[in-house]
Amino acid sequence: MDIATLIGLVLGLGAVVGGAALEGLHLNALVQPTAALIVLGGTFGAAFVSFPLPTVLRAFKDVKKLLAGSPKNDDIIADICAFAAKARKNGIIALEQDAKSHKDRFMKKAISLSVDGIDPKEIRELLEIDMSATEEQAKMSAEFFEAAGGYAPTIGIIGAVLGLIHVMSNLSDTSKLGAGIAVAFVATIYGLITANILCLPAATKIKLRIKDEMVRKEMIIAGVVAIQNGENPRFIEERLRSYLGGEGDDKPSAVAEEEAK
Structure with a gap:
């Protein structure tokens, strides 16, 4: 689990709520379902219009990546080194079963192509095409949330304007002034929070x-x-390990650990 994401959300939202409380604001004033409906509905409605449905579904699916920890690079290195030792001892065909059972799709594809005896240059070209296509698809999820983050403050302003319209149309009824003004300002806050603490x-x-x-x-x-x-x-x-820029240089050698087994 990515603790940084949890800490960031707690700090971001906590700073807003805590700051409001220190100013003496009643926290109930920040709870405005109408403002939330306007901002969240309007923001993601605009984002849905901007992107095709498969991209939208993938974006929400990728939200799990925010909380999930990244796969350990040491595990990848250990697997590859184990495969290298096995192939050197028994021939590359010995990796056929490993290609079928490995949980990583990309690793499985790479080993399978290698076992099939395809030229290394062609393997690299094919895998780089796969990698580039995967990257472009994944970037669409980030673009979806960037777009939502761009829309949210403007939708918040729309909520504020609607609240002010409600206030102006009920000037004669002072009992409704407070509710209308609250919706107006809270909608703006919701828009900024949605953009700058969540989406972006x-x-x-x-x-x-x-x-x-x-x-x-x-x-x-x-x-x-x-x-x-x-x-x-x-x-x-x-x-x-050179791909990691020195990260993990102080860790035991994966090859030495494999030989020690």
Whole structure:
């Protein structure tokens, strides 16, 4: 689980609510179902108009990525090094069962192509096409939330205007003035919160997840091509760790751990 997302949401929303409480504002004043309906309905309604339904469904599905932790790169390196040692000892055909059982779709595809004896250059080209297509599809989820974040403040202003219209049409009835003004200002707050604490940060986190995923896929491509070329597992491990910019250099060697088993 990504603790940073939870901390960010608690800090962001807590700062708004806590600040309002410190100012002496009754928190009940921030609970306006009408304003929430206008802002959330209007924001995501506009976003639905902007994107095709499959993209919308994928975007909401990718919300899980905000809370889910990223797969560990060390696990990818360990798997590739184990495959390299096995292929070097028994031949690359020995990886056929591993290709079928591996849980990562991209790894499974890469190993399967390698077992089939396809030229390493062609494997790289095919996998890079797959990687590029996956990246473009994933970016659409981030673009959906970016668009929603752009619409939300404007929809909040629409809610404010509607509230003021309600106020102006009931000037003679002072009992309705407070409710109308509350809806007007709370709708603006909801719009800003939806944009700047929810939608835009979600888009940014999804983009970071995409970058992490692309690095892992590039590591898989480099590792599988190296396996097919018969390179030393220790050298493969060092090459893969170079993709991490020094991250994990202090950790035990995956090859050494595999040899120790």
